[in-house]
Amino acid sequence: MPWTDFQLNDGHTIPSLAFGTWKMGNGDAPITQVDQALGVGFDHVGAYLLVVPRVHGSILNRSMRRGVDTAQAYRNEYEAGVAIRDSGLPRDQLFITTKYSGVDGKGIKQSVKESLANLGISYLDLYLIHHPRLAVPDIPTAWKEMEDIQAAGLVKSIGVSNFEVSDLKTLIASAKVKPAANQILLHPYVYARQKPILEFAKEHGIVIEAYSALIPITSQPGGPVDVPVKAIAARLGVTDDQVLLAWTKAKGAVVVTTSSKKERLLGYLNAGDLELTDADIAAIDAAGALGPPSKLASMFTTTFTKAEPEYDVRGAPRKKTSAAAVVVPLALLMIAGWVWVRAQSVCTKTYQV
Numbered sequence: 001m002p003w004t005d006f007q008l009n010d011g012h013t014i015p016s017l018a019f020g021t022w023k024m025g026n027g028d029a030p031i032t033q034v035d036q037a038l039g040v041g042f043d044h045v046g047a048y049l050l051v052v053p054r055v056h057g058s059i060l061n062r063s064m065r066r067g068v069d070t071a072q073a074y075r076n077e078y079e080a081g082v083a084i085r086d087s088g089l090p091r092d093q094l095f096i097t098t099k100y101s102g103v104d105g106k107g108i109k110q111s112v113k114e115s116l117a118n119l120g121i122s123y124l125d126l127y128l129i130h131h132p133r134l135a136v137p138d139i140p141t142a143w144k145e146m147e148d149i150q151a152a153g154l155v156k157s158i159g160v161s162n163f164e165v166s167d168l169k170t171l172i173a174s175a176k177v178k179p180a181a182n183q184i185l186l187h188p189y190v191y192a193r194q195k196p197i198l199e200f201a202k203e204h205g206i207v208i209e210a211y212s213a214l215i216p217i218t219s220q221p222g223g224p225v226d227v228p229v230k231a232i233a234a235r236l237g238v239t240d241d242q243v244l245l246a247w248t249k250a251k252g253a254v255v256v257t258t259s260s261k262k263e264r265l266l267g268y269l270n271a272g273d274l275e276l277t278d279a280d281i282a283a284i285d286a287a288g289a290l291g292p293p294s295k296l297a298s299m300f301t302t303t304f305t306k307a308e309p310e311y312d313v314r315g316a317p318r319k320k321t322s323a324a325a326v327v328v329p330l331a332l333l334m335i336a337g338w339v340w341v342r343a344q345s346v347c348t349k350t351y352q353v
Helices: 028-040 077-087 108-119 139-151 165-174 191-203 226-236 240-250 262-273 278-289 295-303 323-352
Strands: 005-007 013-015 017-019 044-047 066-070 094-100 124-129 155-161 181-185 207-211 254-257
Touching (some): 017 262, 077 094, 094 108, 108 124, 108 139, 139 155, 165 191, 181 191
Parallel strands (some): 017 044, 066 094, 124 155, 207 254
């Protein structure tokens, strides 16, 4: 089944594949890469930026709606707006998301107005509270402000990001409007931990958006998940990243991913046609439950592969581990070990004499 729209609980729809550009900062990079993502067919772009493709396979229909998802904290909403304007696409063909991140201590109402001005648009398709700790002075009060900006027509849908089940329960207890979406970290190594959030969301009609789905092969390669993923990829004649995106789709989540490479973006689009069997999904789940590889093993593997950087739970870019950062400490450790062994040898000989 290709990437299709998900129905939100407020009657609107959201594309099921998103392109994230939060790692790009500001300047020319996000403009170029958002433009590229829109060009190949991604429907949903945002700051962070999220671009979601609304295509069947890799065939781009120029009449399809595209999306942008960004975040206040990444300070690249203006660049996203430039790319949107440069694309020449009409507003009704765009799905635009951004997040309230509490930048400079500004409140929700002021922040959403500034985001709209930066993006050069009159309304957002989706506005999220980036993290529960940003819901100040408390979740019910912050959510009431979200409901107010929705009622004022500034945003069509409102939601949250990184909310746990307890946070969602607190929100829903006083809410007039349920959150339309909750964007969370989701990949096989954290699936067991995040499963209660997925189950609660399903029960309450909240769409899950999954970010960093590719962490097992980018930031944590060499672990148990590699085995079923590579076997499935070989059997189906696809790439490892396509298998992980298909796994995430099978969990019922909107997929949020990114790449600066056009060929990878096209591969992500084609992953929408990939169907995993129940046995495939169970094998990946079981491997993920075993946990990621040791940090040292993962550092070695990541250092000598061409993996792209991933992001922490706040969406902030993780720094790549350089070869020097791994090799130098290990070399020093080996030298220290050699010195210790030599010292032991000398001491042994001394006592023997």
